[in-house]
Amino acid sequence: MEASRRVQGMGEPALLKYYPLVDKVKELGKKVYYLNIGQPDIKTPEGFMRKVNAMKENVLAYAAPEGESSLRDEACKYYERYGLYYKPEDMLITNGGSEALLFTLLSVCNPGDEILTPEPLYSIYKEMASATSVKLVGIMTHTEDGFALPDRKTIEALVTDRTKAILITNPGNPTGKVFTKAEIETIRDVALAHDLFIMTDEVYREFVYDGLRYISPGHYPELSGHCIIVDSISKRYSACGARIGFILSKNKTLMHEIRKLCQMRLAVSSVDQAGAAELFKLGMDFFDEILAEYTHRREIVNDALMQMDGVVGKKPTGAFYYMVKLPVKDACDFIEWMITDFEYEGATVLLSPANDFYIHPEDGRDEVRLAYVIKESDLKQAMKVLAEGLKTYRKEHPEACK
Amino acid sequence: MEASRRVQGMGEPALLKYYPLVDKVKELGKKVYYLNIGQPDIKTPEGFMRKVNAMKENVLAYAAPEGESSLRDEACKYYERYGLYYKPEDMLITNGGSEALLFTLLSVCNPGDEILTPEPLYSIYKEMASATSVKLVGIMTHTEDGFALPDRKTIEALVTDRTKAILITNPGNPTGKVFTKAEIETIRDVALAHDLFIMTDEVYREFVYDGLRYISPGHYPELSGHCIIVDSISKRYSACGARIGFILSKNKTLMHEIRKLCQMRLAVSSVDQAGAAELFKLGMDFFDEILAEYTHRREIVNDALMQMDGVVGKKPTGAFYYMVKLPVKDACDFIEWMITDFEYEGATVLLSPANDFYIHPEDGRDEVRLAYVIKESDLKQAMKVLAEGLKTYRKEHPEACK
DSSP states (O other): OOOOHHHHTOOOOGGGGTHHHHHHHHHTTOEEEEOSOOOOOSOOOHHHHHHHHHOOOSSOOOOOTTOOHHHHHHHHHHHHTTTOOOOGGGEEEESHHHHHHHHHHHHHOOTTOEEEEEESOOHHHHHHHHHTTOEEEEEEOOGGGTSOOOOHHHHHTTOOTTEEEEEEESSOTTTOOOOOHHHHHHHHHHHHHHTOEEEEEOTTTTOBOTTOOOOOGGGOGGGTTTEEEEEESTTTTTOTTSOOEEEEOSOHHHHHHHHHHHHHTOOOOHHHHHHHHHHTTSOTHHHHHHHHHHHHHHHHHHHHHHTSTTOBOOOOOBTTEEEEEOSBSOHHHHHHHHHHTOOBTTEEEEOEEGGGGSSSTTTTTTEEEEEOOSOHHHHHHHHHHHHHHHHHHHHHOGGGBO | OOOOHHHHTOOOOGGGGTHHHHHHHHHTTOEEEEOSOOOOOSOOOHHHHHHHHHOOOSSOOOOOTTOOHHHHHHHHHHHHTTTOOOOGGGEEEESHHHHHHHHHHHHHOOTTOEEEEEESOOHHHHHHHHHTTOEEEEEEOOGGGTSOOOOHHHHHTTOOTTEEEEEEESSOTTTOOOOOHHHHHHHHHHHHHHTOEEEEEOTTTTOBOTTOOOOOGGGOGGGTTTEEEEEESTTTTTOTTSOOEEEEESOHHHHHHHHHHHHHTOOOOHHHHHHHHHHTTSOTHHHHHHHHHHHHHHHHHHHHHHTSTTOBOOOOOBTTEEEEEOSBSOHHHHHHHHHHHOOBTTEEEEOEEGGGGSSSTTTTTTEEEEEOOSOHHHHHHHHHHHHHHHHHHHHHOGGGBO
């Protein structure tokens, strides 16, 4: 009587092991700056709670399996502003972006099928792949050049007769990478040449900096049968606690199949759907202020990192993450040391070890991810603490440094 | 580029095909009594909306992957009243009972593993089994004797080296069957003898009639490593639109594995969890009135059915479903005829065809399921319409009758 191999094969978030340590030092009075999590600190727009606070439901009944049409109608208008012309019937509402991705994997892949995906990757993709018996094949990208995609030939060399799809996150978590038009077209060309689906996870669509244009495979009419957009309101509207995600595709045959999974799990929260519909009524100017704030924070992080000896990274162009190489041999050891053995002006920082973001955990051992989702004054102080921490670590543990 | 076989292998709710027909006749002015759905008409207790209406969240953040402790604490007190002594750490909150079952299947079975389950069964089990590449093996039970379980030997004959678990619904949907102590102990004995998990879906726990005692595998200490309770607030508190389910087990190794699936999908709706915690604060007297109402409705349905020529069934002891054999060759044909070709005093009824509730669709062709979730006056009229419908069908279509 054992648990299944597919679930035993799943990992746990690398950060879990640090939390007991963090709790211990916090009890002893040390302040901890959390640069590890992707939970935005931006206020959830009031429309959500205003709607929820005013709801009067006599019988809280099942919503439609494909999602409430009021929410799908509002979402369509939002997507149109990005040049993504999807009709309500091309859209399924899911229990968060996570369920959107899970249903997409189940629908596209048989057990043993393969999916190509740029590495480093969102760590949960690995767990989802294990749970659904799918094999992830990494397209390796690198910190030094801002995680640029390799050329078409390099990607095509990874295609086998089990390859069913290419999965991208755009903008990327953990990379902060925004794919260029040329890169999206490389993916397009590979998908068309080898008859692959493109799963494009676009939960950070709004977070694109430096005046870059956000480009989606959904913009290409020739990909209408290939492209599946996975989306979520969590990051966009700082509403992670409402479980509202989306699957968008014009491939009607596939959507018919995915709808069966929606019928299987009956419905998505009626209350969350009502609240979410209000969020989509916000104008695009809502994002201006937020984007300005994140742009500013990104500068703070970048300026600080670039002044640290031996730190290698390139200013990311999207999302709210920054992945860098540290001049240490093992980032996990350094992160642990920062928690337990170091403080500067009574504080320390918690970082994400990057090996969690690679398919093979021996990759990315000297890398970390920082999320800039804390307010400016804290962020500035956190970067100071990190700079001092690195200096002290090199002095006290030269054997652990490069 | 095809959808996966596991999703292509899933069926769609049999009822879907009737809805366009129903819409058409409703437009023409025919009244339709819905005896097909399990959406209770009982008012959702006010505590849920009161809590939700008063919520003030500045940032709607992710809830804990295993569920909010406030909800788990309240739920523990509820389970204790049923003699089910589970601690908060033996409990995971899920996106409805559906996710609870999905995660349980994924965690217990490798692709190709088998699960024994009494037939007729909740039709969604079939779809979940396909989605998770699990094979369901039916333990056949029959309308005539109220869906009594066969003896231990008959069940054991179905066990193979791929069998991982026995899945029961207690009280049963679509059967309304409440398992007796002897039946639960038969299941216990088989599980212990063959090292099987017992998955027990108890979403209708409150709906037990005739003073019968509700008995769960969770009551047996010797099953603490075997038993996994799947639960949901949907039917209990008439709160289907809130997606709150539960997995309870004292098997710590297995729960550790299932928790990874919870981490993978991040969280369950914060708002729904807050509302649900209020529901669990209701005293057990809340159910008295509801139980009295359903008991009364069950009598109305039973009395009416027993007076219809050729109808075979036994008064169910639980849930709010009644499955009967009709004196027709094909219940699907009869259901369709009732919608399109029949009316009595301007009305007709919609029934569920029972072949959806069997693993092999050729089984149960002359059976239907009635859900008594409409108010008394409507229910009485609906039963009159059904009686007249059967009479007319036998007269007009003797070739389609038995």
